[in-house]
Amino acid sequence: MADKEKRRSGATPPGMPEGNATKSDSDREFLSRAGVGELLRGAILKMVEARSDDPIGFLADHFCNLASVSETGTAGYSDVDHFSDGPLSAGAQEQQHLNRALWHLRLAHHSQRSAFSNNVRVAYDLLNLTGPLRRSGEVPQGPDVSCTDSPTEGGGGGGGVKGGLYTQTLQCLCSEGGVPASTSAPLLQRLHCQDHEAVPYDIFRHGVLTCAVFSDYIRQAQRLYAEVCCPDEGPASRALCLSVLGTLKEALETSQGCEANVCDNSNMKVNSCLEGNVKALCYLEASAKISPYRLGQAMAGAQARGPGGNMDAKEFENAAAELFITRVKVVS
């Protein structure tokens, strides 16, 4: 690879292949002219960063994306002359941007903080670009430059992502995460933005992170239901489900109450070390409420005196989702 890098400065931009390659070209010269070294290096770097479980699928997606970059470039180039085609390719291009942004967002799990933040930034910049009316001087930079460079040329990019595009991103994230539309509807109600609004980066990141966390949360709730109910005996008892969710609700309220306390006390001269201790104590107290011992007690108690009847999986999921969604701040 090293000698290919030395020759990189001499290679022509790979978006414009030479028509007259002489037959006496050595293999190395051919490869360096095509810029394959850079191409493969970019692909491997991306793969190492994403660490996906399906390397072949990942590479296939990666090269598809790169191919669509050069397609978009040429499509935009020709559309400057064809205004009648303008609105159609605008919509199609938006969809393409959306797909690429979603691909980036899928690369890292939200728990991998810095990788996830980088990807959100890239996705935001992708969606932030304005429509197909690019200047004809913008030549596609080719597949060796990853999409992070596009914002520098997209200086005409708007002051925010279109509200409709943002809402679509969130919907796709939720459905890809395995959340049924009816469950995610109340969440999207809180997070969505109108089409005429321009979404700034902070709100975009907040929405994306919330949807990613929510899909994990719902999957966990589904697993929880499976644990609570004995599968061969049909749906779980209502009392049991309510008691389990009740302990979660208590824990959430405890940690929320402690945050309120800390804010109230900020007038007093409590130094930051003490404040940190108080918060830590609150978290400990909240987590003690969902300890196995307390849970065992709650479940035993519920069995004895709770309401009768059963709760099916859907209702359980909705109840769990409600606990989460009530704590999501409404975008305003």
Added chain:
Amino acid sequence: MFRCCIGHPQTLETFGAEGLRDSRKPRLVACSGSTLDHHDSNMLHSPHERVAHKDDVAVMAFLSFRLFQIQEITFKNYYTAYVTVRLLRRSPGHEAPAKWSTALRDLPLMDNPHTEGGSQDYCSVHRAQMQVEPDHVTSVRLILRQPSSAWLTFSLEQIQIFPQVPPNPEKEVSDWLSDLTLGDQHPDLEGLPDPQTVSSSLQQMWALTEVMQSNQTSASIGRYDVDGCYDIKLLSLT
């Protein structure tokens, strides 16, 4: 000559008073007299106070209706050279008489009373710096001294007295911590799901919700509609 506000120290109001330069004997600022005994004014002249008549002194006093514990006293200096803090403390039993004691004697606020250094500093006196425990305090007296004739007036401003905050969380810690140590008493779990697995799922869900909450943004998209309507008559002016 003395302007003084007396407020309830518990409400953390700020006070101010001025000492005017004149070479007559020092005057007591505080009034509203029922809690102050008459013989207190004689205390200023008693030998252990070391008050010289030539020095100019001002006194500020603060009264409280309840006994309280002082955590800290903060103030802004205005050309005062030395300050003495005296406390009137009464032990909890009502029969015990209140006694004055000196918490801080002649704390220097200015390096040199004649020069500017430290003349407008913000200072604080913590309970750890006091020579007596500032507990069950009913009255606080600040005695200001400025021997230099260079300054026309001297005072302390923005005086705030902070009571001690009782450490509440510690009491509650022992409650639920002792619950955790009772793990040996296993409730009857016949036919119930395994608490360990259920608990770990719940902990995951709780952690995810906390992650979401801690990442909330205060950014605003700037919506000004009222219930989805931008009718000009409904738009608020704020």
